[in-house]
Amino acid sequence: MQSLPFHYDDNSSPGCPFRPFIVAHLAASQDTVILGPQSISKYHDDFINRLYRNFPTNNVRDLALRMFVYRRMSCIAIIFPTDQRDEAGRAGLTVSLGFCIKGNPFRLKSNTISEYLKAFLNALNRTFSLSLPKSSSANRLLELITVAYGFAEKQEEMGSKLAQILDTLFLLGATAADFMRVTSRRRIRLPRLRLTTPRRLPKAILYEAGISPDDVFRIFFTELDRRFRRSEATAIETLTRPKDKTDLIALIPVSEYLNHVRAVKLHKKNGVSYLTIY
Amino acid sequence: MDECNPHRHVWPSRTVGVIFILLASHFCAADSPPHSFVKVEKIENNHLFYVEYDPKEPQEIDLSDLILSGKVSNGKSLPLELLDTWDSVPDFKLILLRQGLAQLRDVQSAPESYRTAQDRAKDAGLGIWATPTPTPTPPSSPLATQSSPEPPGTTSVNDVFNLIVSSARFIWGWIVRLAPVGFGGFLLWALYYFFWVRRRIRLLIIGLKSAGKTAVYWRLIDPTIDSNKILSLEPTKARQKIAFRRHIQYAKFEIYPRLTDVPGAAYSTVWDELTRFRWLRRHAMLLVLAPSMMNSKGENIPDTHYVATQLGYVQAFVEGSLSARKTRKPKVLILFLNKFDLISSHPPNDSAASDQRQVFLRAFSEHIESVERAIKRANIPYRLVIGSAVNNWNCTDLISVVGKLLFGS
Numbered sequence: 001m002q003s004l005p006f007h008y009d010d011n012s013s014p015g016c017p018f019r020p021f022i023v024a025h026l027a028a029s030q031d032t033v034i035l036g037p038q039s040i041s042k043y044h045d046d047f048i049n050r051l052y053r054n055f056p057t058n059n060v061r062d063l064a065l066r067m068f069v070y071r072r073m074s075c076i077a078i079i080f081p082t083d084q085r086d087e088a089g090r091a092g093l094t095v096s097l098g099f100c101i102k103g104n105p106f107r108l109k110s111n112t113i114s115e116y117l118k119a120f121l122n123a124l125n126r127t128f129s130l131s132l133p134k135s136s137s138a139n140r141l142l143e144l145i146t147v148a149y150g151f152a153e154k155q156e157e158m159g160s161k162l163a164q165i166l167d168t169l170f171l172l173g174a175t176a177a178d179f180m181r182v183t184s185r186r187r188i189r190l191p192r193l194r195l196t197t198p199r200r201l202p203k204a205i206l207y208e209a210g211i212s213p214d215d216v217f218r219i220f221f222t223e224l225d226r227r228f229r230r231s232e233a234t235a236i237e238t239l240t241r242p243k244d245k246t247d248l249i250a251l252i253p254v255s256e257y258l259n260h261v262r263a264v265k266l267h268k269k270n271g272v273s274y275l276t277i278y
Numbered sequence: 279m280d281e282c283n284p285h286r287h288v289w290p291s292r293t294v295g296v297i298f299i300l301l302a303s304h305f306c307a308a309d310s311p312p313h314s315f316v317k318v319e320k321i322e323n324n325h326l327f328y329v330e331y332d333p334k335e336p337q338e339i340d341l342s343d344l345i346l347s348g349k350v351s352n353g354k355s356l357p358l359e360l361l362d363t364w365d366s367v368p369d370f371k372l373i374l375l376r377q378g379l380a381q382l383r384d385v386q387s388a389p390e391s392y393r394t395a396q397d398r399a400k401d402a403g404l405g406i407w408a409t410p411t412p413t414p415t416p417p418s419s420p421l422a423t424q425s426s427p428e429p430p431g432t433t434s435v436n437d438v439f440n441l442i443v444s445s446a447r448f449i450w451g452w453i454v455r456l457a458p459v460g461f462g463g464f465l466l467w468a469l470y471y472f473f474w475v476r477r478r479i480r481l482l483i484i485g486l487k488s489a490g491k492t493a494v495y496w497r498l499i500d501p502t503i504d505s506n507k508i509l510s511l512e513p514t515k516a517r518q519k520i521a522f523r524r525h526i527q528y529a530k531f532e533i534y535p536r537l538t539d540v541p542g543a544a545y546s547t548v549w550d551e552l553t554r555f556r557w558l559r560r561h562a563m564l565l566v567l568a569p570s571m572m573n574s575k576g577e578n579i580p581d582t583h584y585v586a587t588q589l590g591y592v593q594a595f596v597e598g599s600l601s602a603r604k605t606r607k608p609k610v611l612i613l614f615l616n617k618f619d620l621i622s623s624h625p626p627n628d629s630a631a632s633d634q635r636q637v638f639l640r641a642f643s644e645h646i647e648s649v650e651r652a653i654k655r656a657n658i659p660y661r662l663v664i665g666s667a668v669n670n671w672n673c674t675d676l677i678s679v680v681g682k683l684l685f686g687s
Contacts, residue, residue: 025513029543030515030543031515044546045544046550048544049516049517055516057512057515057518086488086513087488088488089574090511091510091512093512
């Protein structure tokens with residue numbers, strides 16, 4: 001039986017390059033890795049600092065997507081805001097789901113990464129009867145984790161469920177890795193692909209307020225499913241918050257990204273406009 | 279933080295300062311006497327008078343072995359060739375002969391160098407050896423030139439020209455001499471400004487969760503921040519840092535604070551901050567304590583459990599880090615007792631809040647003792663400040679307090 005937090009061995013599935021993790025806010029220790037590899041839990045606070053770097057401390061209401069490099073692994077995470085409050089009555093608690101990948105599995109026209117993330121969400125939804133990425137489901141997930149921490153029996157129950165999800169993800173990851181290896185071997189032989197250089201990862205993607213989470217994911221995965229330089233980090237933010245009626249420039253909440261902008265591109269895909277900042 | 283970026287307001291004043299220092303150094307340097315040089319004053323009665331400037335008196339050379347041209351011997355003005363300045367005394371006879379301004383009286387007994395100089399001037403047709411223009415009464419001998427009158431007006435034109443040339447040379451000489459002084463002055467000023475006047479204070483804010491570290495952090499960044507914004511702050515998830523681009527004036531020093539805020543539950547991050555770059559001393563440590571986790575007034579204030587937990591934090595991090603061998607010792611420690619507004623509606627300095635102040639100090643007496651014990655051992659200046667980040671009581675002055683402890687009053 002597994003208890004929480006569940007820190008698994010990095011070599012428990014050697015064929016799988018994916019290392020899933022869940023980070024949730026707990027009363028005692030604030031943001032904690034509930035599920036994650038031991039390579040992350042060993043440097044727990046360092047990883048949390050990297051995951052939430054430059055994260056706003058005021059009025060976090062929007063879903064955020066993060067990509068960063070941690071100890072030679074590419075990490076991709078979705079940060080879900082919740083409505084819950086901590087013991088001091090402060091709002092802004094979050095749950096983060098994601099995974100780290102070893103190597104460089106980003107190939108042109110490959111959607112393995114986005115599909116894996118979707119599979120992770122689906123597995124959580126099925127196991128805990130959730131409907132992620134809806135915000136109410138994030139509330140429920142945080143509630144489940146908080147309650148499980150309070151009782152030893154529930155901790156074991158949740159631990160075993162997470163272990164099941166992890167097995168599924170390992171299996172899926174190993175299959176995906178085989179696919180990626182085949183793909184990459186085949187493509188390396190083509191001389192034209194050797195000329196393609198990794199593109200710069202966007203610093204931020206700003207999208208219109210009020211669009212559905214599915215569209216946000218599609219935008220993010222469009223950027224994600226290509227090769228990129230791994231030394232960068234990205235985030236996705238709404239251009240305007242639904243309740244605010246201020247103009248475009250004043251509402252760009254990512255001033256720290258804008259300090260180092262090299263290029264800005266306006267895209268339109270399936271009727272949704274979004275701005276990519278490089 | 280747009281409020282922290284008035285960079286463009288600083289640079290013009292700085293540029294004016296640079297120019298001022300540059301000019302001042304020029305003017306100051308102009309008062310100092312130049313090094314010695316030689317200058318010809320006049321030629322009179324077959325004698326050339328020159329001055330070896332500073333501090334010697336005029337010296338003279340006997341020119342009786344030369345026959346001078348009328349241009350030189352009239353004593354009114356000096357030829358251009360003698361208006362120059364020299365570092366050492368040259369052979370003036372040689373100069374006069376070379377330019378055709380004189381001829382040897384006794385060629386046979388004259389030294390070889392003089393004869394050669396005269397021959398060269400003669401060949402080149404310089405001065406008295408110039409080919410005479412057809413005039414009604416051409417001079418029969420070089421001696422005649424000695425007494426021939428020069429056309430009126432020529433002398434005054436030469437004078438003006440000589441004056442302009444000598445002035446230009448004088449000014450250029452000073453420019454060349456003072457250039458290194460000006461550059462050196464600028465360099466000294468730059469060193470003084472950037473390494474003495476401008477001070478970067480690194481400030482690490484630590485404390486248990488919900489003690490109000492982020493509130494203090496934001497209050498220091500923006501003293502005019504709305505209280506409601508502070509009350510609606512969410513838990514800090516990761517270490518956050520900011521380097522001020524505007525300075526806080528303290529006496530003659532311009533303090534540029536660099537703040538680091540650490541999540542309350544991220545104990546390892548605090549240790550990472552305390553042990554990183556061991557040889558660079560973090561300037562100040564700001565320990566924030568609060569009587570309660572809550573931000574609103576209630577009955578359970580001070581919260582005994584929370585206060586006791588903070589005592590453990592103080593002992594572990596302050597006493598522990600100040601006595602440990604491998605941690606970065608701060609130069610200054612400030613103990614900030616936050617959330618005074620929870621037990622008083624008056625600021626802590628107000629006489630009406632003296633009772634509440636005593637209650638506050640009594641609640642944290644063990645914490646204060648622990649900190650005082652640690653700073654006494656480590657020999658670090660320390661200050662106890664009671665205030666509130668929400669109401670901005672004694673909060674924005676924290677940088678000045680650090681400045682006072684670091685640089686004196």
